[in-house]
Amino acid sequence: MNIQVLAFGIAKDILGQQLLPLEVSENTSVLLLKELLVRDYPEFAKLAGFSIAVNNEYRQDDYLLSEADEIAIIPPVSGG
Amino acid sequence: MNIQVLAFGIAKDILGQQLLPLEVSENTSVLLLKELLVRDYPEFAKLAGFSIAVNNEYRQDDYLLSEADEIAIIPPVSGG
């Protein structure tokens, strides 16, 4: 399936774009997406960590992605 | 010696005036002043407590008063 991954903050800098189109297999988990990102963009491994949000909620590693989801990379937040 | 005792809040209501003139013996202590006040105005005994300030500082019971001092009755404070 085809997904689009939103990126913010340093994640946007690492990807060089705000929206990354990706082709992944059906039922790709959050964990697998993270692994794919680290494989293709090793800079992600150097971060203090990063999360994946799906449809505006933080999701655990075992959450399964669907094509219609709004998926976002959330690098360490620093508001306030 | 003659002293003048300032009163605020409920102390002013108890005395019926803001400034109480008193004749006391030389070297009257804060403790003695408190006892005189309670004797003459028994309502003071019903308060949650009261302090004496001399020259704008809280003073302990053993502090000795002089005629030139600015003396004030400080009933329980309730600012804020």
Next chain:
Amino acid sequence: MIHISIKEEALSLAECQALIEDEAVGGIVHFVGTVRNQTKGNQVTKLEFEAYEKMALLEMEKIGKAALQQFDIERFVLQHRIGTLYLKEIAVIIVVGAKHRKAAFQACEFAIDSLKKTVPIWKKEFFIDGSHWVSAHP
């Protein structure tokens, strides 16, 4: 920097915030005490604050100095209103500016707790059917 005052006119949050502005400050905590409509189930109509003004200013200054000594803060503002106050009006503003927020929270709470214990200011509460000096009796 310590700024202390007692005023008969309305207190201004904007004025206090302006006094705290400082490039070295990253966290500011304000405490704003307002007139509430109830005390222990009684309907409050207004308050009157009376101060032993000279001594109150000295005690407020002591709180500011203690706060600057005990906490890592840069600026301290404390203003208290006296006279008659109606519902929602501001009785006291304390503003603390610090490099980091934790010290600002601690110093601000310390300051209002201390004020309520030591500063010679008295509050009279007025109800529909009477009035009393707050905290006077056990």
Next chain:
Amino acid sequence: MIHISIKEEALSLAECQALIEDEAVGGIVHFVGTVRNQTKGNQVTKLEFEAYEKMALLEMEKIGKAALQQFDIERFVLQHRIGTLYLKEIAVIIVVGAKHRKAAFQACEFAIDSLKKTVPIWKKEFFIDGSHWVSAHP
């Protein structure tokens, strides 16, 4: 009452205070986060805040709901600025109104601590000779 917003224009303390006004409120605590001139000894010239706005608003709302649930408070206001901010400008305002002050202090500190952990907003610090995303690296 919960009021949440993210704004590109300057935040207003007076606006936040007006949102909190309530006859049932006696203690109000504001946290105001401003742009400080130094981070770890480096001279800061400006900041840029970026938000994942939809999600940030939802996370801010969650903090407000949790604060109202965990503490005895009446009103909760949280505003965050995004875009470019210079020294002394306000990045965030949190205002909590409660019957009594203790709950207001606790809820306000809880809110800013939570915001810094969960709300998807990112701060880029600019120095004379470079820039970096705050907290991105260990």
